[in-house]
Amino acid sequence: MKTYSAKPLEVERKWYLIDAEGQTLGRLAVTAANLLRGKHKPQFTPNVDTGDFVIIINSAKICVSGKKETDKMYYHHTGYPGGLKSASFKELMQKDATMALEKAIKGMLPHNTLGQEQFNKLKIYAGAEHPHAAQKPVVYTEVEAK
Numbered sequence: 711m712k713t714y715s716a717k718p719l720e721v722e723r724k725w726y727l728i729d730a731e732g733q734t735l736g737r738l739a740v741t742a743a744n745l746l747r748g749k750h751k752p753q754f755t756p757n758v759d760t761g762d763f764v765i766i767i768n769s770a771k772i773c774v775s776g777k778k779e780t781d782k783m784y785y786h787h788t789g790y791p792g793g794l795k796s797a798s799f800k801e802l803m804q805k806d807a808t809m810a811l812e813k814a815i816k817g818m819l820p821h822n823t824l825g826q827e828q829f830n831k832l833k834i835y836a837g838a839e840h841p842h843a844a845q846k847p848v849v850y851t852e853v854e855a856k
Contacts, residue, residue: 716755721748723831724762725847727840731768734775735814741852742766742811743818746828759824763831765847770807770836774799784813807836 726745730738744750748760774782782799802810811834819825833842 714753716753716758716760718758721753721758721760725765725842725845726762726850727765727767727847728850729768730766730811731771733772735772735810738766738772739811739814739818741850742815742832745850746815746819746831757824759827761828761831763845763847764833764850765840765842766811766832766834767838767840768836769811769834770803772803772811784810808834 728738728742742764745764746761748754748762751760754760779800780798783796784799784802785794785796787794797805799810812832815832816825816829819828833840
C-alpha cells in the first residue's frame with residue numbers, strides 16, 4: 711500500500727468562523743492553529759498547506775486564567791540599542807485586541823514560508839462584524855467555553 715501525499719492543487723479549502731467570546735486564549739489558539747495547518751483532515755501532509763481559512767470574531771472578549779491578565783508579558787525589540795519594549799496582557803488588549811491572539815497562533819505554526827502562508831489565511835476581528843459573508847463561513851463549535 712502506498713502512502714498518500716496531498717498535492718497543493720487538490721486541496722479543498724473551507725472557511726470556518728470561531729466566536730472567541732468567553733474562550734481561553736491558549737485553547738482557542740490551538741484549535742485555530744490546527745485548522746490553519748489542516749491537521750483535522752485525513753489528507754494532512756506536513757510539507758503541504760492543506761489547511762482552511764479561519765475567521766475569529768470577538769477577540770476583545772477573550773479571557774486568560776489566573777493572574778495572567780497582569781503577569782503575562784509580551785516583549786518586542788525596536789532594533790535600536792536599549793529598544794526592548796514590554797506590555798502586559800491587559801495593556802496589549804487595550805492597545806490592540808487582536809495582537810495577543812495573533813501572537814499565540816503564530817507561535818504554534820511552523821516558522822518558515824509554509825507557516826507564513828498558513829498564517830495569511832487567518833482573519834481576526836475585535837468585534838462581532840466581519841467582511842467575509844460572501845465566503846459563507848461555517849461556524850466551528852468544537853471549542854469549549856469556560
